[in-house]
Amino acid sequence: MNKTELNAVNTLCKLHTDLSDEDIQKINEVVQNLELIADLNQANVFIDCQTREKKYAIVVAEAGPATAKSVYKYPVVGKFAYETFEPAVFYVFRTGKPIFLNHALTQEGKKVEQSVVPILGSNNRIIGTLIMEKDNSDKLQDQNKLQALTAVNETLSELLLGITENNPYIPEVIEESLFIIDAEQKIQYSNPAAKNLVLELCAQECKISTSFIDYFPNLEDICLLPDELVIQEVTIKNKVFQMKKISLVQNEKNNGSFIIFRDLTELREKERELTVKTVAIREIHHRVKNNLQTVASLLRLQMRRGLPEESKVHFVESLNRILSIASVYEIILSNSSIDDVEIFSLIEKIGNMLVFNEDHDSKNIIIEYSGPKLLIKSNIAVSVALVINELIQNCVKHAFTGLDEGKIIVMIHENAPMIRVLVQDNGLGYSKETTPSFGLEIVKMMIEQDLSGKFNIFGTSDGTIATVEFPLEREV
Structure with missing residues (x-):
């Protein structure tokens, strides 16, 4: 397996399953031998992992034999498997018992001989299934x-x-x-x-x-x-x-x-309606992103034509807020989801924009990120984007006054059903006696009113720590 295929395994596992990094590494170890297994058995082999809800499974890797004709015409990586059509796979997930030489039909309607064995992670937990499907037409000639x-x-x-x-x-x-x-x-x-x-x-x-x-x-x-x-x-x-x-x-x-x-008329009609709805929602996201970028361009044009020095900082802050919201829609449009945003990528995009694309009076400021890749809904993501923009912008603007360099750390933690984001700098430190800035007032308001969460900021001997905690699902 090449690097691109291994990256696809990692991406599919992190987007659709609850497997840990250790589990995914174990899956990757099996993936690296798939082509050899396929050639040795003259069969198509696959790895299926269960989704978070355990209702479905997703094909994360496949290999066809070079020593025989492939059973499949088209690739199936990324497709979902349902128990109705793959009973043997789900039997193995439930019981941990292997099944050999089971007669089955492929998704393309071909008859195959199917064997399924569990892939075990730590503590003998089933983290996936290794499936072998072999054309049994020759045997039927016997x-x-x-x-x-x-x-x-x-x-x-x-x-x-x-x-x-x-x-x-x-x-x-x-x-x-x-x-x-x-x-x-x-x-x-x-x-x-x-x-x-x-x-x-x-x-x-x-x-x-x-x-x-x-x-x-x-x-x-x-x-x-x-x-x-x-x-x-x-x-x-x-x-x-x-x-x-x-x-x-x-x-x-x-x-x-x-x-x-x-x-199947009703089913196909619902699929068609869903497709139309999906296209319409993506078109709306595209137009919102374009409109936000148009507003940002107008602000940049006004800044280039000249502004009073006391107004410039307000234009820059407004521009960053608009671009942070636009980042939400850029991420939505860059993946297959119509309404989910990966929070790590969102925070990374906003942080890099504020730290690396701005002039900081010759200061050397770096930023680091850590945490899992979690999906949140777009309505939550817009509020999160504005909050993160204000917190990082606050660090860049106030934390390193009089210093030549600085460091910002952003950490994401999940403690279901809550998400906690920590923004820390090694600057001058926050004082509670200081009058809260407009940006921090925005943060407090959005966390409490829009996200039903909690916000805290305090100074330490090494700088300032701000924490934001909110539920994955917005309360109605």
């Missing part, structure tokens, strides 16, 4: 397995073809539309949901018929496919369905098909 498969298929065919006689109530209560058609595409059975589907989609245009193709002419090519299992998404009269076709074989002869329709 005569013994083919005969066994035929026997199973025949049993299924007998069950399905006789289902209306023996257990009619089973398919009657299933919400999916079920059809059993023979080799001539004639409908031998349809459950109530299937009959309603025919009435809803075809009644006005189709004559009553026993032919499946008469009702669904655009599906004839799918019905004629020889594959034992076909899964496709189809559109019928502006509705979207997942269609599954299972060939029914008896005595090595195709006796027809078992067809299942699952209505």
Whole structure:
């Protein structure tokens, strides 16, 4: 694995999981051997890690074999895995027990032989799963397995073809539309949901018929496919369905098909609405960022045209406040999220702007950052940006008066559900007798009113320490 792929593992783990740095290092150790494992087993291998909520898993690394044809056409790193489609993976997460030679379907509909083993961190805690998926089509050519498969298929065919006689109530209560058609595409059975589907989609245009193709002419090519299992998404009269076709074989002869329709229309509509909403929100963020940068440009233009000396400092402070808010939207637009901001990157961007992009009367000021990469909502991030701007700006402006150099340290701590940010300098020290500046008044007001948090500032023998504590979620 190259450095870019390892960086992707780190990024995905930190954004979506609760794994510690030690756990991620363990994952990376396994990742470095993925290509070797894939080549040795002539199989595709993956590493899945559970998300913070434990409801899903995310693929953080993959490798395809150079010694065999890959099972996958497209990369899956960064995609989420759901228990409905990956039951073996979630079984291993829950029990810690490995599963070998499990028959499964890939996300692209290919049949594979899947093995899953847990990846253990400290204290034998499961931090991920190593998954191997191997194309088992060659094995299916083996005569013994083919005969066994035929026997199973025949049993299924007998069950399905006789289902209306023996257990009619089973398919009657299933919400999916079920059809059993023979080799001539004639409908031998349809459950109530299937009959309603025919009435809803075809009644006005189709004559009553026993032919499946008469009702669904655009599906004839799918019905004629020889594959034992076909899964496709189809559109019928502006509705979207997942269609599954299972060939029914008896005595090595195709006796027809078992067809299942699952209505995905509402799901796809919600996905479309979500996509439109996402695009609209990102466009709003983009316009807000552009508007803030336009205001900042106007302030810079006014400063270049000349200002009274006593007004210049106020223009600079206002400019920094505007740019700090703009930083929130720049970070949102730079990642895949539509409303989350990574607080470490936000603070780092604001701090670097104030320390490295300003003239400090030949003072040598440095700034350091530490802490986890946490995501906060944009409405909280705007208030946090203004608070951090004021605290760092206060250090730059007042802490090092008469000194040649100075150091500012910003530390982020998480103590769920609270976040604590500490800003410390090694300057002259804060005195409570000093009249609070306008900037500190802004900090106090925003922390208490906007963030429902606490603010404290005090001087020490080594400088000044300011602390800000607020909840991850804004109180309503």
